[in-house]
Amino acid sequence: MNPIIRIRDLRKAFSGRPVLEGVDLDVPEGAICAVVGQSGTGKSVLFKCIMGIMKPDAGRVWYREYELTAMEHDALIDLRKHFGYSFQNAALFDSMTVEENIAFPLREALGLKNRKQIKKQVDEMLEWIGLPEIGRYTVDELSGGMRKRVGVARSLVMKPDVLFFDEPTTGLDPVLSETIDNLVVRVNGELGVSCILITHDIPAAFRIADKIAFLDGGRIVAEGSAKEVAASDNELVRNFLRISFSELPV
Numbered sequence: 248m249n250p251i252i253r254i255r256d257l258r259k260a261f262s263g264r265p266v267l268e269g270v271d272l273d274v275p276e277g278a279i280c281a282v283v284g285q286s287g288t289g290k291s292v293l294f295k296c297i298m299g300i301m302k303p304d305a306g307r308v309w310y311r312e313y314e315l316t317a318m319e320h321d322a323l324i325d326l327r328k329h330f331g332y333s334f335q336n337a338a339l340f341d342s343m344t345v346e347e348n349i350a351f352p353l354r355e356a357l358g359l360k361n362r363k364q365i366k367k368q369v370d371e372m373l374e375w376i377g378l379p380e381i382g383r384y385t386v387d388e389l390s391g392g393m394r395k396r397v398g399v400a401r402s403l404v405m406k407p408d409v410l411f412f413d414e415p416t417t418g419l420d421p422v423l424s425e426t427i428d429n430l431v432v433r434v435n436g437e438l439g440v441s442c443i444l445i446t447h448d449i450p451a452a453f454r455i456a457d458k459i460a461f462l463d464g465g466r467i468v469a470e471g472s473a474k475e476v477a478a479s480d481n482e483l484v485r486n487f488l489r490i491s492f493s494e495l496p497v
């Protein structure tokens with residue numbers, strides 16, 4: 248199958264200091280693809296370059312047959328409607344209610360005005376994330392885990408084709424992290440949304456991703472299924488795996 252996102256020789260430097268030095272990556276359609284790597288290796292920069300939020304210095308990115316890196320601003324904004332994203336800190340509006348937050352993209356990006364229709368879609372999303380009762384709460388009344396789920400609901404309400412998660416479990420305890428991991432699996436499995444998961448949580452990536460790509464030194468140094476990556480002879484990957492999967496003390 249054709250990849251839903253294709254990246255070729257992507258490069259980005261800041262003040263002469265290279266971060267991405269020729270990233271090649273295919274994201275398979277309908278899959279969960281995890282991009283993993285040490286913190287500061289450029290995972291978020293890669294994410295922003297794919298989304299078109301940041302302009303790469305060189306290289307090309309396609310979404311299906313559309314080359315994002317060749318698009319005019321307006322066309323890019325329009326195309327981005329196929330993308331949903333869930334940021335590190337969910338980026339919700341704290342003083343607004345949960346309902347208002349989830350309705351926001353429907354009103355702003357899609358221009359929906361019909362209150363009943365909006366309410367129906369918001370309620371469906373709240374039901375789907377398993378929090379049907381919280382619509383009237385303001386965001387600052389919610390726990391960290393609830394916020395993350397509301398953030399996912401808000402990105403899903405637009406019915407995206409691809410959903411990006413940048414470190415969705417950072418700062419959450421292990422139990423909540425698993426809840427969010429499971430939500431990613433449901434988004435992918437039940438809604439058929441292709442997911443790009445950026446994370447430094449290697450065990451989670453191995454548990455849920457169909458494809459794993461290791462970013463190091465500005466390039467993808469290992470990629471494939473969990474099994475394939477586990478067999479990589481790249482030294483950094485081997486070290487990472489050894490530390491991440493070392494046995495618990497008994």
Ligand SMILES: Nc1ncnc2c1ncn2[C@@H]1O[C@H](COP(=O)(O)OP(=O)(O)O)[C@@H](O)[C@H]1O
Pocket residue numbers: 261266284285286287288289290291292293
């Ligand atoms: N807008 C920016 N201006 C300058 N440097 C940046 C900018 N964004 C990211 N960087 C640098 O690029 C490197 C990679 O950052 P980032 O992609 O956030 O790493 P991570 O893999 O942890 O997500 C870091 O050294 C960071 O300081």
Ligand SMILES: [Mg+2]
Pocket residue numbers: 290291292413414
């Ligand atoms: Mg990051």
